Amino acid sequence: MDNRFIQKLNGMALLGATEKAALEEVTANPTRFAARQDLIREGDPPGPVLVMLEGWACRYKVMPSGTRQIVAFLMPGDSCDLHTKLLTEMDHSIQTLTPALVARIPRSQIEKAMSEHRAIADAMYIAQLVDEGIMRAWIVSMGRRSSIERVAHLMCELYLRVRNIGLTHDHHFALPLSQQVLADALGMTPVHINRVLKELRLAGAMAIKRGSVAIMDPVKLVQIAGFDENYLHRRLRKAA
Amino acid sequence: MDNRFIQKLNGMALLGATEKAALEEVTANPTRFAARQDLIREGDPPGPVLVMLEGWACRYKVMPSGTRQIVAFLMPGDSCDLHTKLLTEMDHSIQTLTPALVARIPRSQIEKAMSEHRAIADAMYIAQLVDEGIMRAWIVSMGRRSSIERVAHLMCELYLRVRNIGLTHDHHFALPLSQQVLADALGMTPVHINRVLKELRLAGAMAIKRGSVAIMDPVKLVQIAGFDENYLHRRLRKAA
DNA sequence: CGTATTGTTGAAATGCATCAACCGCGGTGG
DNA sequence: CCACCGCGGTTGATGCATTTCAACAATACG
Structure with missing residues (x-):
């Protein structure tokens, strides 16, 4: 399918x-x-x-x-x-x-x-309802998370959403978003996004390269993000 | 009623x-x-x-x-x-x-x-749908507005929403929100909320006092906020 | 009337924006 | 095929908005 x-x-x-x-x-x-x-x-x-x-x-x-x-x-x-x-x-x-x-x-x-x-x-x-939950999570991110936490949180969310539609390979998925677009989404500057991505890469958490993301250390990424997947309401818990 | x-x-x-x-x-x-x-x-x-x-x-x-x-x-x-x-x-x-x-x-x-x-x-x-529009507007506020713009924008929104249920008197309405609560909503510190409210008061735009708000200069407030009411989808345009 | 909560103000620290330059790469046209 | 152009990404230096820490004032509350 x-x-x-x-x-x-x-x-x-x-x-x-x-x-x-x-x-x-x-x-x-x-x-x-x-x-x-x-x-x-x-x-x-x-x-x-x-x-x-x-x-x-x-x-x-x-x-x-x-x-x-x-x-x-x-x-x-x-x-x-x-x-x-x-x-x-x-x-x-x-x-x-x-x-x-x-x-x-x-x-x-x-x-x-x-x-x-x-x-x-x-x-x-x-x-x-899930979409609404996602919006609420975005508000929380914008209001209470530092820039690195915000980026990490978005990546966790996108990873799970992409996985739900079966488009992940291992801990790797296509992410056709430029740093400019990420900046527009996260309420930051492109240059600061760039620095944060570098930091995440050096921390060994994840790396973006040419339109795709590699999650190097899921546990660390989740930890940095303070990520709790409950708001995505995936029935996948059963399926997974 | x-x-x-x-x-x-x-x-x-x-x-x-x-x-x-x-x-x-x-x-x-x-x-x-x-x-x-x-x-x-x-x-x-x-x-x-x-x-x-x-x-x-x-x-x-x-x-x-x-x-x-x-x-x-x-x-x-x-x-x-x-x-x-x-x-x-x-x-x-x-x-x-x-x-x-x-x-x-x-x-x-x-x-x-x-x-x-x-x-x-x-x-x-x-x-x-209006609630969803409000959430989107909050995301925009958190992402792209300065603190004074955010506060002004929220006040514009709340004023219109309160007016829709007939609880405004002139440019004055009850707002039972402490500065701590406002801070929790706007993603800022209570002390900074306090400074921003002072600034808005000194600018002659609006003043909060003991649980109620007085809009002193609606035009100025809307201007500071960069407020566009379209997202509230009020049929009131006809009614008003 | 004392005590907790809310509001107010100041000084110092910091995270992110801004400004500016440069690099690398893909695409386009000569 | 190569030279050029433009866009996306990278890095450094500087400035500023907001946080943080701290103390105190005013108000509500039991």
């Missing part, structure tokens, strides 16, 4: 064959996007539900000064904006970070799938 | 008399809590939906070091944890900041009200 959306939802609530087929159908006609392209812009009227099938994207807001703050990363399997059609305009933008394959599902279709299959509805709601 | 929950939801989606009655019924047997009492603790199994009818509370997480980060304020009319029953454990705690009156609604009752009244379901989902 390489539909990460189905794989992810199946980790949230057990899906049967008919449910998987329904999700397969609903994501059948995805669109390709280049990197650095806005899928949704702040102020737009809300559109269909978006599902990332391949590639990464981010939610972000730009400040009057022109700097931007990334408020969430979207990786394969992630969806967004379940009920946003209820709003009159978007309060943030979404942009691809890599070339991406994304399905755009009309509200009616999603509602149909959710009402016909309880497990799909449950999985979608759980996914949303 | 003094049921702030109904008042708030009515600002999200127009409610008819029967819908208001249904909400009235569902919040009919609230419980009283003292200040500084945990309503929910991290690690607990999720319980009923909580609705604040009177008083303030906050969502928070405590760090290993013992410091805490507040990730959201709950004021009268706010509810929480619509679908949390789907999770196995809470990833954060909720604590009263003042004496409070809170209704605890079983999942079955909420689901019944939402399925029988489309407007209630819509309003609840809009409320949740």
Whole structure:
């Protein structure tokens, strides 16, 4: 299976064959996007539900000064904006970070799938609750963690999320994020991100190289981050 | 009307008399809590939906070091944890900041009200989307705003939220938050909060005194904060 | 009325931003 | 095929916002 959306939802609530087929159908006609392209812009009227099938994207807001703050990363399997059609305009933008394959599902279709299959509805709601937990964890990071702790914490989170969709190899995974993007996400400067990454590398915890991350010492990384995975609510504890 | 929950939801989606009655019924047997009492603790199994009818509370997480980060304020009319029953454990705690009156609604009752009244379901989902928007705005504040901008931004947000439930008087409203609590919410030190509040007072923008805030110069405050209210998605534009 | 809590102020320390320069690499065009 | 350009990454020196530590004042509270 390489539909990460189905794989992810199946980790949230057990899906049967008919449910998987329904999700397969609903994501059948995805669109390709280049990197650095806005899928949704702040102020737009809300559109269909978006599902990332391949590639990464981010939610972000730009400040009057022109700097931007990334408020969430979207990786394969992630969806967004379940009920946003209820709003009159978007309060943030979404942009691809890599070339991406994304399905755009009309509200009616999603509602149909959710009402016909309880497990799909449950999985979608759980996914949303996890997303909220991730946002809360980001707030905690920004408010109370030093820069090195913040970077380490984000890497722990991303590692587990990538692992949930089966895209890790040992303690190694593809991370197509430039230091500039990391800085935008963590509320720091690119140069300071660079220094912190160096520190983590020298500490033997992890190393980023050419778009991929190697976790050299998971225990040390978790320790530096003060990481507690509870907020990701992975049923994987069973599965793993 | 003094049921702030109904008042708030009515600002999200127009409610008819029967819908208001249904909400009235569902919040009919609230419980009283003292200040500084945990309503929910991290690690607990999720319980009923909580609705604040009177008083303030906050969502928070405590760090290993013992410091805490507040990730959201709950004021009268706010509810929480619509679908949390789907999770196995809470990833954060909720604590009263003042004496409070809170209704605890079983999942079955909420689901019944939402399925029988489309407007209630819509309003609840809009409320949740607004809460998510607020979280994103907090992330932006923590990541990209200076301390004085952060404080000003939070005050703008709280002013509008309090106004939505009809509890402002002119440019003045009750804010039962100590500087310690503000510090926990904004990721700063109490002493620095204190200095920033002084600065805002001397600038003639706003002044906090004994549990209440006076907005002296709204334009200046908004300007300092770089505040854009779009993320609160208030239908009040029509109503106001 | 004393005691705990909250607010206020000062001085010193520090973590991160800022400014500035340079390097390495991939891509493009001559 | 090579020279150039531009972007992402790396490093150093300096400045400043915020923390930290410490003491004290004001207010709420039993």
